Amino acid sequence: MRVPILKQGNYLIASIQSALSDEDLLQLRDDLGTQVGRFRSRGAIVDVTVLDVVDSFAVRTLRTIAHMLRLRGAETVIVGLQPEVAFSMVQLGLTLGEVATALDLEEGLSYLDRGIKRVNSHG
Amino acid sequence: MPRRTPPRRRVTVPQPESPESTAALLRELVAHLRQNRTQLREEWARRITESQLLTAMTREEIFVEATSVYDNYVAVLETGSVEALQAYARDLSERIIPRGVETHEVLGIVLLLRDVLARSLFAKYQADFALLNRVLDAYEPAANRIANTVGVGFVQERERIIRQQQEAIRELSTPVLQVRERLLILPIIGVIDAQRARQLTEQLLRGIRANRAKVVVIDITGVPSVDATVANHLVQTVDASRLMGANVIVTGLSSEIAQTLVTIGVDLGKINAVGDLQGGIEEAERLLGYKVTVVEATSSMQG
Numbered sequence: 001m002r003v004p005i006l007k008q009g010n011y012l013i014a015s016i017q018s019a020l021s022d023e024d025l026l027q028l029r030d031d032l033g034t035q036v037g038r039f040r041s042r043g044a045i046v047d048v049t050v051l052d053v054v055d056s057f058a059v060r061t062l063r064t065i066a067h068m069l070r071l072r073g074a075e076t077v078i079v080g081l082q083p084e085v086a087f088s089m090v091q092l093g094l095t096l097g098e099v100a101t102a103l104d105l106e107e108g109l110s111y112l113d114r115g116i117k118r119v120n121s122h123g
Numbered sequence: 124m125p126r127r128t129p130p131r132r133r134v135t136v137p138q139p140e141s142p143e144s145t146a147a148l149l150r151e152l153v154a155h156l157r158q159n160r161t162q163l164r165e166e167w168a169r170r171i172t173e174s175q176l177l178t179a180m181t182r183e184e185i186f187v188e189a190t191s192v193y194d195n196y197v198a199v200l201e202t203g204s205v206e207a208l209q210a211y212a213r214d215l216s217e218r219i220i221p222r223g224v225e226t227h228e229v230l231g232i233v234l235l236l237r238d239v240l241a242r243s244l245f246a247k248y249q250a251d252f253a254l255l256n257r258v259l260d261a262y263e264p265a266a267n268r269i270a271n272t273v274g275v276g277f278v279q280e281r282e283r284i285i286r287q288q289q290e291a292i293r294e295l296s297t298p299v300l301q302v303r304e305r306l307l308i309l310p311i312i313g314v315i316d317a318q319r320a321r322q323l324t325e326q327l328l329r330g331i332r333a334n335r336a337k338v339v340v341i342d343i344t345g346v347p348s349v350d351a352t353v354a355n356h357l358v359q360t361v362d363a364s365r366l367m368g369a370n371v372i373v374t375g376l377s378s379e380i381a382q383t384l385v386t387i388g389v390d391l392g393k394i395n396a397v398g399d400l401q402g403g404i405e406e407a408e409r410l411l412g413y414k415v416t417v418v419e420a421t422s423s424m425q426g
Contacts, residue, residue, distance in 0.1 A: 081366045081367055081368075082332075083328030083329050083363075084328075085366075086328055086363040086367050087324055089363070090363045091359065095362065101365060101366050101367070101368045103331070103368040104335075107335075111368075
């Protein structure tokens with residue numbers, strides 16, 4: 001199932017609705033890549049609240065998305081990781097590296113807002 | 124050789140193996156033990172004191188317990204049923220374990236009783252060696268079964284207590300406390316093993332979601348020692364919390380623990396550490412944008 005991507009001001013919100021196949025993940029990566037360019041977004045939020053399994057491929061894809069979007073000028077935040085998922089990820093040694101995470105959509109948005117303020121005050 | 128079928132004899136002259144003869148011998152034995160109850164019991168209590176067993180109990184207590192054990196013992200020899208004895212052993216263990224009575228003492232006194240009674244049997248039947256032999260044949264299995272029952276009862280009771288205490292420790296485990304809006308503290312006290320670490324992490328992650336926490340202070344002042352396993356658990360907890368969008372500050376690392384961690388080469392680069400809990404909470408408040416100021420400094424304190 002294709003992941004809907006919503007535009008919200010300067011940000012894109014990819015709200016995952018159901019378990020994803022590997023193809024769906026790659027589709028999400030490509031969609032975000034194009035849409036960030038089209039809307040000139042400054043940030044993207046991937047909401048994984050519904051996922052109760054996050055495997056190594058998903059983690060790698062999320063990392064790729066974050067690196068890719070950074071090169072296109074947007075910050076990525078993963079939000080809504082469930083406690084069980086977070087715990088099994090660290091047990092399996094799956095890390096998101098430098099990718100930002102937040103508790104939920106609201107937190108993710110405020111994280112991006114702060115980031116933009118930082119950039120603006122510096123520039 | 125033709126097989127001779129012996130005519131049914133009177134019970135008083137029994138065949139060694141036939142069950143009714145054993146029963147008869149046991150009856151006789153029980154009568155003997157009942158008759159000499161006072162004397163044998165005193166002998167037993169004397170031997171217990173002599174061997175310095177049950178030192179946690181007074182002489183009177185030993186005598187009272189010895190009397191009950193003696194009567195139970197004779198009852199088992201008589202009926203052959205150990206159920207009453209099992210119940211008594213459980214009850215006895217329940218009473219004496221909290222007073223620090225050890226397994227070797229319990230086994231010791233039961234074996235002493237066995238010896239005291241065996242001695243008295245020797246004394247009684249020494250004239251007739253064959254009869255003595257048969258009496259011991261009847262006595263020994265029953266006596267060993269009694270020793271076994273009491274020993275097992277004691278050990279089972281101990282294990283039950285240990286299980287109960289483990290349960291209590293797990294229950295006591297670690298609270299996740301909110302000290303400010305979006306700030307949790309997790310004071311860890313006591314030894315961390317794999318199971319506890321796992322439970323802690325799960326509790327913390329649920330707490331983060333329930334309280335919408337942004338910063339967590341984990342205080343390990345009360346953790347006596349940290350080895351590679353514990354350190355890795357700590358790192359995992361920090362990583363998992365970060366995945367939930369919460370920052371973790373670890374406090375209370377003593378200089379010994381810090382040294383150990385550096386020596387075993389745990390990668391603590393990702394851990395944000397502050398000296399003590401106070402410092403950790405201050406750092407957390409800074410991260411959350413709180414500013415604590417003193418208002419009207421001392422007027423209320425002086426009154």
